[in-house]
Amino acid sequence: MMEKKYLLNDIVDAMETGELQAYYQPQYNAKKGVIGGAEALVRWIKKDGTVVLPGEFIPVLEEAGQLSLVDWFVAEDACKTIKELSDKAIRISVNFGREHAKDDQFVDKLDKLVQSYGIDKNFFGVEITESDVVTDKKEVIEWVCKIEAAGYMVSIDDFGSGMSSLSFVKDVPARVLKIDRSFLNDNCLTERGRITLESVFYFAHRLKLLTVVEGVETQEQLQYINTCDCDYIQGFLFSKPVPKNEFLWMCREEAPVEIEAIDPFDSQSAVFEQVRVMIESVYKKFQLVKFANISKNSYTLMRRDNFLGTEIPETGTYDDCLKQIVDKTVPESREEVEKAFNRKSLLDAYAAGKKKVLRIAKHFDENGEIHRVGIEDYFMENEGSKDVFIVSFLQILDFDDSTYV
Template sequence: MKMKNKKIPVFILGSLFAIAIVTITMISYIDYVQESLWDKSVDDILETTSQEEKSLNIYLQKDTENLRNVLNNIVNSKDHLAKKIAEIPSHEYINYFYIDTLQNKYIDKTGEHAIDRDKILQLSQLYKEESGIIDPFFNDKTGIKVIGTYVRDEHRYLIKESQVSYIADKFSLSFYNNLGFSYIVNTDGDVLIRTNHKNANRTFQNLFDIIDLEKNNNADIESFKNSLAHQQKGIALFNYHDNTNVFCYVPMSIGEQWYVVSIIPNAAIMEQANNIILHTIVLSLIIIGSIGFVVLLYLLNHRKHKRVVENLAFYDHLTGLYNYQKFKMEGQKLLAQENRSWAVIYIDIDGFKIINDLNGYQFGDFVLKELAALLEKYVTEYCIACHMNADQFLFMCHYHNKKDIVKICQEINQDLRQFLHNNGYERETVMKFGICCQEDDKHIHTMDHLVDCSHLALNALSHNVNEYYYFYHSQMREHLLKEADIESKMDKALENKEFVFFLQPKFNVNGEKILGAEALVRWIDSQQQMIMPNDFIPLFEKNGFILKLDEYVFESVCQYMSSRISQHQNVIPISVNISRLHLYQHDFIERYVKIKEKYQIPDQLLELEITENILLEDVKRVQTIVAELQAHGFLCSIDDFGSGYSSLNLLKDLPINVIKLDRFFLKDNYNVVRSYEIIKSVINMAKSIDIYTVAEGVETKEQQQFLQTIGCDMIQGYIFSKPLPIDEFNKYL
């Protein structure tokens, strides 16, 4: 069997969609935060580096301006040069000295000194501009690395030497909790000034050497070199100290193509973004977890609800066995296993109504549960059981030999008898088993066929207590084919009015007067062949078509009576049979009342016959329905009274107008006297509570005389008249 694709509930699809949206939104937001915060942070670092570059430029420019003023003051002063030089404010990190290339001398705080010619040529090459800054160099006397700022007035120079460490401390940058630092380099990458920062490399002299050693991309390095060579401002990413670092570079407007380069670990830049991202991830996970939790609760509740629904849909609430629908579903799966022999057993407790009547419905349910428990002992992977309704069960199993099936039936029958005996029930109760083996009919392929055929076998059982099981045989299939043929024609037959009613008169006991009649349906097909009720009524009861047929017959009777009334002809009460199925239709009374009113039938002319067995199903429901029908002018009668096992006490609670004694009491049997005494008692009781009595199936003069003697009200039977077509009945009437 092909498995159906399971549809995913909309709620779960919606939840998965929501989780997907949250996840996508989270990823997009993380990307956005990373990109936007990184861009902003780098822009801030670049701006800070630019500000530092401006501050250093301003400092050096002011140095130059101050030197220019001092030099002019020295040149124009009449005081001794050495004295003027000594008066220039300075401290341990700064030193001033004056050079005169014409007089071959220089002056510092220690006094005046001669300069050889080679030194003069060297100085003139070094300080060739009117003012400027000299790349850091080591002082000849002190050996300390310094930066030289100078101004020149023809052959005179005033020079300020500032120790590099002083400049580095004064203008060193710090970023992100001192994780970032800066260098001052030239366009060739040579480190001119390095800070005292712990991460600043003190071994390498060139920035590109540092970058090269960290295995960075050559194309990125060349791009960085090109930017420095062209005095460009920007950023670059390089590995440094085993981490990815951001290099922000800003060219200086003073000096020999100097650059301020800030180096910050990328992780430090992204710390804020990472915190936001972490919170975003946590929040998203909480949302996703919440959705997942709700989905989990839904799935658990759905699974629990599904089990409840399956129990309601597939299991019998009284016995816990499969219901008929589930039995067929599971049975069809078993039939697909063609390598096994399968049989269905239709089980019925003969005399179960007696058990209910004598011991009550609670004990009856107790018996049904016990039978279910007996069947469950045989339920395996290849055997299933179900409770159909009332006292009817189905059991399906595989077998190797038919004796295996017989043995199961014998054991169940024996165990149930023993159970009833142990519970004080001494009356004879027989289990009935109708058995259908798939191998016995090649046309059987479905569970419906197996069940129907097992039911046929059950119905074929005799009333002999020694025969409690019966095997289906292929000849019974003809009955099924006949039913199928009837079902294929029934709707068309109703449409073509092939169903007609005959009327069987009801006489007074003398046979001198017609007091009423019973409408009995007949089917005269298109070939003018009559189909008797016993051939189609049981089938229509089973498939529900009886509802349409009963209503059709009822309306036909109303039409007939209306026609006679309009023609001022004699009209007598007519009884119409109604199926038990009508009593479970919520609009049954409403429909019948509408038909009665449509044809304006006077009250007390229409009688509805209810079979006695209906009383066993739901007495209170029947009470309500009978009372309501009588309120609308209907007469109500119990048909086949005495055929079932209803208590006579029920009659005192039912507002019945008529009881029809079952013909079984009048048939010849071994105890006629007892039967007649029962009839006499029933009629006497009925008279005492104002219920009319009708004896059905009266055929002999002796029966008529007996009924006359005991005071029966009406007689219906072949002794006076058989059921008659309408035309004949009218003449008879």
């Protein structure tokens, strides 16, 4: 017990004498190589130059319930750094342990700290670890909800290091997912490792989470991560944690690091990037894409970016969706469009062995202007169901004269 008390006193002294310092590890835009964020970390640099690593004193502080001392110390230094960066400011994230979840005044304290330095709270991020959520799930989730409601961006740190990752990310309203370095143990060279990492990114993108990969140390890792459409990387490949003055200089210089260009079709292993490019190209070509179950009279919009999309709900009955499309059609063509795309006609066409149904009709936009629109329904089969499915594509065909040859 005396040893812990002495250590706690020593750390307080280290704060006062400047031995305890905040270091900053930049987070780089994975494709442009520019700094887009940072994580604030703590280092204990003794007067004789000896470095006491966090692993040597953080666990003892945590066990004694005194880790908040260091958390708030680093948080204040981060606020000072953001203020010093002024118009060069980037978001700096600070780790806060789960003990803060028990503090009903946490958000008020954080607000007062941020306001005292006159900085925008969008530049101050809060990091929590996966293990914290798993340990006190309900309490931590409520805590995160309050932090997000107050306008701070929450990151889930060390994702994948525990056993309950998917379940808690579903419930925690965080906006950033920091993917643990353990996913990079095989240097992204094994098929199993690549598929696992692709799945994590797919999961994150579906939840609209920003992604940060930790522990990036090799070009092989970087190149593969970029095929997965990663947002930011954090690791020794670009920068180790650095003292404040060096970090300030890096941000002010804005000098990007060099990143090799990626050819998404050069490697057969870059499946995620190839699929992403393919989907983007489809979305650029077609202004409205929907999936429909003709047998069950239902649909889901996958994309809507034209005058039709402003009125059609994202989900509903196929019949109602068709009615809205028909209503937008010029009067002389409405009967033909309804006849071609009603559910009975589509089921008959499918039974006759047709692969698609296609019509080009004229539609009104919200301003009353007329556009040529191509409507294409492709029949899709599902081995697990006897229902008839379609994928519908709507494309505006207002080509200028120079398009025709």
